[in-house]
Amino acid sequence: MSTGTAQAQDGTAAAAGAASDVVCAVRDLVKTYPAVRGRRGAPALPETRANDGVSLDVRRGEIFGLLGPNGAGKSTLVRQLTGLMRPDSGTVTLLGHDLVRHPGRASRLLAYLGQESTALDELTVALAAETTGRLRGLDVRAARAERDAVLEELGLTPIAGRPLKKLSGGQRRLACFAAALVGERPVLVLDEPTTGMDPVARRAVWSAVDRRRARHGATVLLVTHNVIEAETVLDRVAVIDQGKVIACDTPAALKARVSGEVRLELVWREAAPLEVPEVARLRDRAVASGRRWVLRLAPDEARAAVASVTGGPAFAALDDFTLATPSLEDVYLALGGKTKGLVKS
């Protein structure tokens, strides 16, 4: 599974969205962090190729996701798309502008929600939104009007006067999201926007995004390591592992690639009863983490396995089991993803 084949396989999606056009085109992006010499207290790091020939197209009006575990190179990629970092080689074209040559234009084309809120932490929610709007070029009156509208839309009006620092993690994140929305931009780049949010706040985020897509055809580039979120909100997703795009398609199409398999999770009360021959046989195919085993099996194999662990002497040792259709996590693993660390919640 290489970058090239991954891109070539989304022919169906391209045909379906015939009217869509490319908002953001990335070609052969390479970014290498130099080796770091060891110091006292800090170990030496070898040279790291954070992005290794990344190519992808984001189309108008879609929610395009970058899915991968921590350290896969998602944030490095996003930093280059937002003009915060220059690639070693490759091109980034956003709405017809060459961002490698003119990184300063990114701020006039997109709104970015980074992972950090340090710059806004000591401001009140209202002032954070208003200031961000003014720095996005709005005059005072427009910034205040948009601030009020966005805070109302996201349900933040009751806490508008409180400093971000004093809010819970999820509320703070929502306030930063509000700041990102003031001063409308055609492209939104959101780096794990819903981290720490409760379901109500998450819904507020996704409906605000949907309204902007319906109103102006806004395009969203979303970074996530949350598999469930990726499956539910994304139109298309690029799966990133070790700096490469290992697959890029709609979540449904990606899952169809591993539809021949189901996932069986077994949780043992204490240790797995390896003296039972059926269990011993399953052991080679299981990914064990503590008392939990995860197996990816063909449907009839899975049925047989369930029958054997629930029927025989193994049942006494079994705490819980689930049988599920594949998720994007299974896609990631089936495509050769090596790192654990995708989140399901």
Place this chain on the structure above:
Amino acid sequence: MSDRTTGAVRATPASGAAAATPAPVQGAAPLAPGARFFPALAAVYRAQLSRARVARIPLLFVATFQSVGIMILMRGVVDGGSEARAVVAGSSVLVVAFVALNLLAQYFGQLRAGGGLDHYATLPVPPASVVLGAAAAYASFTLPGTLVTAVFGCLLFGLPMGGLWILAAVVPLAGAALAGLGAALGLLAPRQELATLAGQLGMSAALLLGVLPPERMPAVIVWARDLLPSTYGVEAFARTFEQSPDWAAVAFDLGVCGAVGVVSLAVATWAYRRAAVR
């Protein structure tokens, strides 16, 4: 956005071989206007001032108490004359050094280390607006503490208070010089701890070289004293306590502060650009 209709280009899924060619996008979308210099500066200044309510008030007290404490200590050693003038002026300007140099260096160091600069770097705001807005806000934070210290010092050492209006010039000019220096240190330091350290050292230098009367110092230290921008603020302020102040010298000292301020703020703006895009 939707106003780019005619130049619409169909999605061309890049196959492995064709991936090297950039996507043919015609008719670039219009750029949103950027923020202009003064409105952006005003917005940053206002936001920074509001931070004082949340985070900075305890530190402003620390700055004032520290200076008042130093004056009380020095009261036992110094009585009247040029030494008393130097102590009061030095302690007052020390408040500026503490807040504008030390705290601003820490703030920018922390902002840079914590990824907070990304927020500003992804907004179309002139770098000078961010640096000057923050520097101006920190210089403003120092005004109440400087006034309290100066008034207390005048009462303690029996100095005339008629010349305190000069603080209206000393605080902004010394503030510009020291805040520019603080911002540059915070943005140039390779690590956050080094930014804090540089800020602390700068403030210690302002303390030792500014508060202690220069008459008792060895020549080398006096030279070092001449290199520190806060010294000129101290000198200008100290001169105004005299019976008939040498206004030309006061103006010269303030001019030095202003010139250092312009240079250091320019360096800080350059450092900000450098830190924002890595």
